[in-house]
Amino acid sequence: MELLRSIGVKFRTVNTAVGQEPDPKRWEKALKAKPKPKLLIVTSTLSNPSGATLKEEWRLMLVEICRKAGVPILEDDIYGDLLGRARPKPMRAFDDGSTVLYVTSFSKTVAPGLRIGFALPGKWMDQAADWQCRQTIHGGVPPEYVAAAFLRSGRMESHLEMLQSVYAKRRELALGILSRELPEGVRVEDPKGGYMLWVRGGRAQGMDQVAKQCLEQGVAVVGGGIFFAEPPKEACFRLNCARATPEDLARGVGIFCRVLKVVLARTGGRKNRTLA
Amino acid sequence: MELLRSIGVKFRTVNTAVGQEPDPKRWEKALKAKPKPKLLIVTSTLSNPSGATLKEEWRLMLVEICRKAGVPILEDDIYGDLLGRARPKPMRAFDDGSTVLYVTSFSKTVAPGLRIGFALPGKWMDQAADWQCRQTIHGGVPPEYVAAAFLRSGRMESHLEMLQSVYAKRRELALGILSRELPEGVRVEDPKGGYMLWVRGGRAQGMDQVAKQCLEQGVAVVGGGIFFAEPPKEACFRLNCARATPEDLARGVGIFCRVLKVVLARTGGRKNRTLA
Numbered sequence: 205m206e207l208l209r210s211i212g213v214k215f216r217t218v219n220t221a222v223g224q225e226p227d228p229k230r231w232e233k234a235l236k237a238k239p240k241p242k243l244l245i246v247t248s249t250l251s252n253p254s255g256a257t258l259k260e261e262w263r264l265m266l267v268e269i270c271r272k273a274g275v276p277i278l279e280d281d282i283y284g285d286l287l288g289r290a291r292p293k294p295m296r297a298f299d300d301g302s303t304v305l306y307v308t309s310f311s312k313t314v315a316p317g318l319r320i321g322f323a324l325p326g327k328w329m330d331q332a333a334d335w336q337c338r339q340t341i342h343g344g345v346p347p348e349y350v351a352a353a354f355l356r357s358g359r360m361e362s363h364l365e366m367l368q369s370v371y372a373k374r375r376e377l378a379l380g381i382l383s384r385e386l387p388e389g390v391r392v393e394d395p396k397g398g399y400m401l402w403v404r405g406g407r408a409q410g411m412d413q414v415a416k417q418c419l420e421q422g423v424a425v426v427g428g429g430i431f432f433a434e435p436p437k438e439a440c441f442r443l444n445c446a447r448a449t450p451e452d453l454a455r456g457v458g459i460f461c462r463v464l465k466v467v468l469a470r471t472g473g474r475k476n477r478t479l480a
Numbered sequence: 481m482e483l484l485r486s487i488g489v490k491f492r493t494v495n496t497a498v499g500q501e502p503d504p505k506r507w508e509k510a511l512k513a514k515p516k517p518k519l520l521i522v523t524s525t526l527s528n529p530s531g532a533t534l535k536e537e538w539r540l541m542l543v544e545i546c547r548k549a550g551v552p553i554l555e556d557d558i559y560g561d562l563l564g565r566a567r568p569k570p571m572r573a574f575d576d577g578s579t580v581l582y583v584t585s586f587s588k589t590v591a592p593g594l595r596i597g598f599a600l601p602g603k604w605m606d607q608a609a610d611w612q613c614r615q616t617i618h619g620g621v622p623p624e625y626v627a628a629a630f631l632r633s634g635r636m637e638s639h640l641e642m643l644q645s646v647y648a649k650r651r652e653l654a655l656g657i658l659s660r661e662l663p664e665g666v667r668v669e670d671p672k673g674g675y676m677l678w679v680r681g682g683r684a685q686g687m688d689q690v691a692k693q694c695l696e697q698g699v700a701v702v703g704g705g706i707f708f709a710e711p712p713k714e715a716c717f718r719l720n721c722a723r724a725t726p727e728d729l730a731r732g733v734g735i736f737c738r739v740l741k742v743v744l745a746r747t748g749g750r751k752n753r754t755l756a
Contacts, residue, residue: 206614207614207615210614211487315621316617317618317621317622318620318621318622319616319617319618319619319620319621320620338482338483338486339483340595341592342593342595343595343620344593344594344596344619344620344622344623345591345593345595345623346593346594346620346622346625346626347620347621347622347623349622350622
């Protein structure tokens with residue numbers, strides 16, 4: 205988003221949240237507003253940062269709405285493999301190649317250091333190949349070789365199951381602490397996959413203060429402001445549970461909750477209206 | 481150039497050619513013209529496609545002219561390592577970090593498949609790191625590992641000497657045939673390094689025709705039009721001698737000369753004024 209904004213791209217956003225049904229009318233309205241959007245970017249599964257996964261029935265609907273409106277969808281499925289068996293079909297599966305440009309990566313599953321992924325560009329195949337060629341000719345051969353060898357080894361499935369199981373335990377641990385320790389009016393939903401938790405509630409003004417004080421105590425949480433095109437109306441934080449040991453994670457989440465309580469009490473967050 | 485043009489960047493060009501002394505007045509004029517240039521891009525050694533290498537005394541001058549004009553230089557040194565001992569110091573060596581942003585790559589020396597290089601961004605260090613981070617976070621780890629292992633092995637120097645010697649033989653072979661077979665008014669200079677030869681002369685209209693007919697006979701030459709911001713005033717071709725065996729190279733250059741003769745005779749190229 206930062207990169208696109210720096211070359212002058214303007215954004216309009218449609219809210220998503222775990223458990224929230226998308227409102228077709230809002231989608232249609234956003235697509236019809238002037239100036240007409242050139243592209244809809246959707247992280248369809250375990251969206252960053254909300255963790256929301258679009259239900260399969262809504263995927264079909266959204267593809268149809270966009271096809272009718274003539275607005276292409278860039279479906280970013282980078283977290284899809286982390287959802288396991290509950291994973292819905294990608295939006296690309298409901299398309300004939302006219303509307304959805306699918307991209308994904310091995311960065312969140314095999315290794316971030318590979319810096320490779322793949323795309324199913326649909327009718328933009330030639331254009332995508334042309335752009336790839338102009339930008340870098342092609343990706344690095346050693347990472348492609350490594351990824352190909354790993355995929356051929358047949359170990360991808362069990363590797364994903366391992367990741368799913370490890371991340372589920374981390375989420376469960378963190379969610380348990382959060383459910384007990386979060387101040388009133390602040391909430392978190394279980395995204396049912398991945399390693400990110402999205403905590404929301406309290407006055408947005410306290411957000412940077414919380415992130416700063418946490419960092420001073422050795423805990424890095426991402427203040428949610430950077431994920432929005434417009435400043436958010438309430439405080440929100442993304443907690444990453446991927447790498448910390450269970451002990452560090454428990455300690456870190458505890459610190460986060462205590463800092464949040466103190467800062468929110470100071471900024472009057474507990475009296476703040478909770479936004480749905 | 482294509483990539484930059486596609487996002488709306490406008491170009492102004494300053495001619496370079498093997499053996500041609502740069503004219504400081506032309507550089508100054510180009511830098512002062514309105515709208516003021518934001519950046520001067522220079523392939524200082526074995527420039528693609530002309531093969532021209534800027535003499536060391538002119539490097540200092542150009543850095544000073546640009547510093548005074550407040551126009552940063554992007555020095556692309558991707559072919560520098562192919563020149564061997566005769567290689568001048570990069571323009572970056574004549575700068576204090578205020579004017580020259582130096583970039584290079586291992587693509588033309590170690591292996592194109594690595595897709596890695598490095599930059600000395602001078603005063604733009606933080607900005608460059610920020611952009612790298614926004615675009616790809618970082619490069620691929622496996623290629624960096626391979627490149628680091630190769631550099632650590634101490635074999636880079638002898639590898640470069642081998643490349644220089646192989647390419648010198650290829651150039652000599654191709655230049656020998658060209659000197660005998662090129663039609664009147666068409667010329668080629670020895671760039672003294674690298675694997676590219678830049679052939680110029682005859683009417684620009686014949687250019688695409690020559691490239692097309694060569695390709696029909698299994699010889700790929702690049703019609704020079706793509707290297708210019710404005711259509712060139714005479715025909716020009718880039719011959720790549722890097723990969724063909726000596727036998728294939730000799731056969732290919734022969735085919736190119738014959739096609740050129742036929743097409744130029746047809747388009748009246750021999751009567752065309754030779755442009756310096």
